[in-house]
Structures are given as C-alpha cells and as structure tokens.
Amino acid sequence: MTLLFAADILMSGLRVVLCLFLISRLLGAKSPDYKSIMAGLVGAAAIAVLQFVTRMPELYREALEAVWIAVCGSRLLGADRRMGLFISIYYEIAVSFWTFLFMAGMGIVSGSAAFLDKETVNGQAAVWLLHALLFIGMLYLWKNHDIVKKGAFRVASAVSAAGLIAVVTLSEQTVLTLPEDVLGTWTIQSVVLIVSVMVFHMNRQYENEKELAQLKSEQAELLERDYATLNNAYAVNAKLFHDFHNHIGVLRQFLIHAKYTEAVQYLDELQAPVRDMTDMVWTGDETADCLINSKAAAAAADNIRLQAQVEFPRHTNIRSADLCAILGNLLDNALEAAGQVAEPEERFVLLTIRRINQMLVIKVENSFAAVPIEEQGELQTTKTEGGLHGWGLKSVRTAAGKYDGMIQTGCIGNTFRAVVTLSFDGVDV
Numbered sequence: 001m002t003l004l005f006a007a008d009i010l011m012s013g014l015r016v017v018l019c020l021f022l023i024s025r026l027l028g029a030k031s032p033d034y035k036s037i038m039a040g041l042v043g044a045a046a047i048a049v050l051q052f053v054t055r056m057p058e059l060y061r062e063a064l065e066a067v068w069i070a071v072c073g074s075r076l077l078g079a080d081r082r083m084g085l086f087i088s089i090y091y092e093i094a095v096s097f098w099t100f101l102f103m104a105g106m107g108i109v110s111g112s113a114a115f116l117d118k119e120t121v122n123g124q125a126a127v128w129l130l131h132a133l134l135f136i137g138m139l140y141l142w143k144n145h146d147i148v149k150k151g152a153f154r155v156a157s158a159v160s161a162a163g164l165i166a167v168v169t170l171s172e173q174t175v176l177t178l179p180e181d182v183l184g185t186w187t188i189q190s191v192v193l194i195v196s197v198m199v200f201h202m203n204r205q206y207e208n209e210k211e212l213a214q215l216k217s218e219q220a221e222l223l224e225r226d227y228a229t230l231n232n233a234y235a236v237n238a239k240l241f242h243d244f245h246n247h248i249g250v251l252r253q254f255l256i257h258a259k260y261t262e263a264v265q266y267l268d269e270l271q272a273p274v275r276d277m278t279d280m281v282w283t284g285d286e287t288a289d290c291l292i293n294s295k296a297a298a299a300a301a302d303n304i305r306l307q308a309q310v311e312f313p314r315h316t317n318i319r320s321a322d323l324c325a326i327l328g329n330l331l332d333n334a335l336e337a338a339g340q341v342a343e344p345e346e347r348f349v350l351l352t353i354r355r356i357n358q359m360l361v362i363k364v365e366n367s368f369a370a371v372p373i374e375e376q377g378e379l380q381t382t383k384t385e386g387g388l389h390g391w392g393l394k395s396v397r398t399a400a401g402k403y404d405g406m407i408q409t410g411c412i413g414n415t416f417r418a419v420v421t422l423s424f425d426g427v428d429v
C-alpha cells in the first residue's frame with residue numbers, strides 16, 4: 001500500500017508539471033521555472049494525500065488537479081486563467097481516458113483482466129507505461145520552446161481520433177468482458193475530447209484574427225498621423241512657392257529703396273523652411289521621407305541625436321504602408337528608449353537602410369537606460385497604461401512577414417539593435 005501511495009504521488013506530480021508545460025507552450029506564457037514546478041509538485045502531493053485520507057472519488061481528485069494547474073498557470077506563468085482552466089480540465093479527462101485504454105489494451109494483449117485493476121501490479125504497469133510516455137512528452141516540451149501551434153493542433157487531433165477508434169474497437173473485441181455502460185461513458189468522453197480540441201483551435205484562430213485586427217488598427221493610426229504630418233509639410237512648401245512672386249516683389253522694393261538690412265532679414269525668414277528641407281532624408285518614398293523626418297524633428301525636441309544613412313531601392317513591390325509600419329514602430333521604440341537616458345549627450349538613434357542584392361536591411365540602433373525584458377523570445381513592453389503598447393514589434397513582424405522577412409533584436413554593450421530584413425522584387429513603372 002505504501003509503495004502504491006508513493007507511486008501515486010509521483011504520477012500526480014508528473015501529470016501536473018506536464019500540463020504546466022502544455023499551458024506554457026499553447027498559450028505563449030512563461031516557461032515553468034523552479035518556483036512553478038515546485039508549486040505544482042507540492043499541490044499534486046497534497047491532493048494525493050487528501051484522496052488517500054478521505055477516499056474521495058477519482059473524479060474529485062482530477063477536478064482539484066485541474067483547478068490547481070489553472071491557478072499555477074495563471075499566477076506563476078502569466079497564462080490566461082480561462083484558457084488555462086479549459087486546457088487543464090480536458091487534459092485531465094484525456095489522461096484518464098488513455099489510462100483506461102492502456103489498461104484495457106494490455107489486458108487484451110495478455111488475455112488477463114488483472115490489468116483493469118489499478119490496485120494490482122499489472123494495472124500499475126499499464127498506468128506507469130502511460131506516464132512514462134507523458135514523461136517523454138514533458139522532456140520534449142522542455143527542450144523545444146518553439147512548438148508550432150498548427151503542428152500541435154494536428155497532433156492533438158490525431159491523438160483524439162485515435163482514442164475514439166480505440167474505444168470503438170474495444171466494444172467489438174471478445175477477449176475481455178467490459179461493461180457496456182463503461183464503454184459508452186468512455187466513447188462519449190472521446191467525442192468530448194475531439195470537440196474540445198476543435199473548440200480550442202477555433203478560439204486560437206479567433207484570438208489571432210483579433211490580434212491581426214488590432215495590428216491593422218495600429219497601422220492605420222500610424223499612417224493617419226504621419227500622412228497628416230506629410231500634408232502639413234507639403235502645404236507649407238506649396239504656400240512658399242505659390243507666394244514666390246510676391247516675395248520677389250517685396251525684395252525688389254527693399255533693394256530699390258536701399259533697405260539692405262531689411263532685405264537680408266526677409267531672406268532669412270524665407271530660408272527657414274527651405275533650410276529644413278535641405279536636412280531631410282530622401283528615400284524616394286514620399287511617405288517614408290516624411291515619416292523619418294518627423295521622427296528626426298521629435299528627436300531634436302528631446303535632445304536625441306538621430307542620424308540616418310539611407311540607400312533605398314526605387315521601384316520595388318514594398319508598399320508604403322508596410323514600410324511606414326516598420327520604420328514608424330522601430331523609430332518610436334528607439335526614441336522612447338533613448339529619451340529615458342539621463343544624460344542628453346548620450347541619447348542617440350541611428351537608422352541605417354541598405355540594399356543587398358534583392359534584400360533590404362533596415363537597422364535601428366539606440367541608447368537605453370534599462371535593458372529590455374525578453375520572455376519567450378518576445379520583448380515585453382515596460383509601459384503600464386495599456387492602449388496599443390506592446391504591439392509595436394508585432395506590427396513590424398506582421399509587415400515584414402509579407403516580404404518573407406524577419407526581425408532580430410539584441411543588445412551590444414549600451415546599444416540596443418533591431419534589424420529587419422525584407423525580400424523585394426522590382427516593378428515596372
């Protein structure tokens with residue numbers, strides 16, 4: 001009895017820790033660390049002891065394990081509480097279902113009904129075989145952080161379908177006598193598991209579509225703001241050239257009356273917007289030009305040194321909206337980080353755009369006061385007021401993905417660097 005109790009505690013801990021890894025990978029939460037693993041193990045042991053003392057039904061124990069897993073996932077891993085509870089509940093159902101299948105399968109192979117009783121050595125062998133496979137799955141999840149969600153859905157669907165086929169096959173075999181109500185219950189459970197996998201997949205699709213909608217909303221907001229700046233800049237320049245003949249007339253009158261000082265002052269006033277234009281960065285894309293120079297003006301206002309070296313290919317299939325989404329978000333992040341540096345002389349942002357064959361490389365470097373936080377390969381925003389914060393790099397990644405591109409980030413000394421690479425094709429004009 002003591003040996004069975006100890007084995008039960010070990011298996012409970014294994015189930016709980018594996019589910020924490022599943023929640024981490026499927027919901028994009030933090031990876032389980034020492035604290036969360038120990039919390040899961042302690043909770044699993046406490047539930048096992050509670051069942052041993054009170055002799056409560058197995059169903060109650062599974063429910064308590066599911067709730068504890070959801071609590072650990074939410075509190076310690078930062079996973080969505082609702083989806084964490086959803087995964088843990090159906091995970092517990094799946095483990096119980098496959099435990100029954102393993103016990104029945106080994107009983108059929110050996111021709112012994114002893115495998116259907118967990119209290120026997122044969123029954124424990126079947127249970128431990130399943131948990132050995134669960135342990136292998138946990139090791140796989142631990143070593144592979146980049147689990148593709150589509151691949152996970154296909155695996156879960158295949159496992160659920162295999163379970164349904166297996167339980168239906170059990171009803172046709174004649175080696176072991178299995179009660180019809182037991183087979184009926186597990187058949188319903190197998191169908192429920194298949195439905196749960198489909199519901200989870202549809203929920204993930206909904207979340208992805210909602211995230212994409214927010215990204216598009218942010219891009220629209222960014223473009224609206226920068227197009228307004230562009231229109232204002234062109235309006236000022238258009239007014240200057242429209243009134244050019246009037247300015248010539250005024251200067252002529254000053255010179256006729258020998259008012260040279262007044263003429264020089266008037267020329268200085270006219271030269272101000274033209275001087276601003278000579279400092280502009282020209283990429284060949286009017287929207288990008290305005291965007292870069294509006295960021296340069298914002299940098300100057302915050303005493304941030306912004307330098308731009310641009311080699312932009314003309315006549316490409318890179319859309320202005322995507323280019324602005326990339327440049328706007330990278331420069332906004334860089335200016336925000338550089339603006340937090342205490343010493344104004346150490347604030348800088350460097351923009352480099354280079355063409356390498358059919359690749360466009362956009363690199364933004366900046367100084368920073370605090371090292372950016374990175375979790376699961378994603379940079380985390382330090383802002384707390386909500387809104388669109390935290391979506392910048394996601395928007396960049398979405399825009400770059402349209403051109404088989406990618407974004408890489410990292411710190412080198414006191415400089416943060418973000419590099420975006422895009423593949424482009426030439427277009428006829």
